[in-house]
Every structure is written in C-alpha cells, then in structure tokens.
Amino acid sequence: MKTLILNAHPNPGNSHTQQFLYEALGGQATYVDLSQEDPEVSHLKDYDRIIFQFPLYWYGAPARLKDWLDQKLTGKEGFLAGKDLGLVVAFDTPEKDYGAGAKNRYTVSEMLRPYEMLANFFGMDYLPPFSLFQWRYLSPEEQWEALVAYRLYVLGPKRPSFAQKGAWLLQELAHIEGSQLLSSYLSDQLDELADLNDLLKGEQA
C-alpha cells in the first residue's frame, strides 16, 4: 500500500508535533509539505491512501490546505474512487473540549464533516480522523503509543480489528533484530485467541 501525506502546517520544521510525526514515518510514506510544494491532483492517483495532516486552526485546517484544494482539486465525481482519505489533526486543546455539552460543543468528527463530504464526492473511503491532542503534555509512554497508533493509521490496515492490529504488529516486529522469540510468542498468542473465539462462536451457535 502506498500512502501520501499532504502536510498543511505553515511551517512544519518549527513544530515539535509535526517533527515527531515526520520522524515516526521513517520514510515509509511519501511526504509533501504544502508550504513548499504544489502537487498536481493527478499525482494523487498513484496512491492508495491520502492523508491530510494539519494542526487545527479555528476548527479547520490552515489556509494552505484550502488554497490547494480550491486551486488544484478539480475533478470528476468519483475521480479517486477506491482510495482512502484520512485526516491527521494536531490539537493544542484537550480532548475533553470536544463533544456534546463540552466547551466546543461538537465532536471532532462533526467539525471535520467537509472533508468527509469531499471524500464522498470523489468516491473515497473516508477514515475516522486521527486526533493528536496536546502532544507536548504526553508522557514518554503516551508519546510511544501515539507514534505507533499514527503509523498504524497511516501505513496499516484501515479500521483494524484487535486481530488485525496484532498481525500488523507482527509485521512491524520482523525488522527488530533479536525479536524472533517475541514474534513466535505473539504469533502463538494470536492463534490461540483466534481458536478460542472460533470455539466460542461454535458454542453459541
């Protein structure tokens, strides 16, 4: 699977969060900084998954993304059919501020509806947005978890089940030197859980 990330931060080099996300990729996706580049829409057809990545500015993306969409995104309905559209959004505010009855009243999903409509127009599969809240306040362990979750979102199976996440982790583990014992253990655990779940389904039928 080929992933394209379109980063709409006005100056990602000056952002700790964007630098963190960039390093997390390990060069495994095509990364475009929209403040420096102006890709053509036809370029999008080369990819399976397209990610709009940006910090939240006044409940939307920075102007650069809207500029690029307005100028470049001319296309027929269904032009990008079958491809995924994902959003990676960095927040300077806490998660608790989004939702019914919360400070900002609406959920993140509701706030980002225009992108879902865009995906629908172009025949794309719109993925649940990936939100990263206040990265600088995360503990080291939480940052590790955010890094892996980001890689899974950008590079891994979409809407992964627990088992699919395990299979993806097994793949990722393969390149760590000396991890064969751990890989074998993970594989055995996944098989055992799958067998037990099959038995349970059989018992309940």
Place this chain on the structure above:
Amino acid sequence: MTWLDQEIEKLKASSKDYKDRALLHVLHLYLKETQKRIDDAKGQLDGQMWSPRDW
C-alpha cells in the same frame, strides 16, 4: 518480572531506534491485553461447559 517483561526490556535496551522502542512498548501492552482476552475466553468456555442449561 515475567519472561515477557524481561524479553521486552532486553530488546528495548539493545535498540537504538526510538520507533523500535515505541513498538516494543505498545507490543507489551497488546500482549497483556491478548492474554487477558485468552483468559476471559477460556473462562467463558468453561462456564458454558458446566452450565446445565447448555447440556
């Protein structure tokens, strides 16, 4: 410390890559959750086997 804890810590210590250490940390959490689900599933199966209603 279990075998799993030791194995994860050993690999983390020998890894120079931040991403690898992150992966090992998440894998550790995932394996603990997997074991919990295995134990729950076994418990559920045991419960069903011993339930007179299901005989």
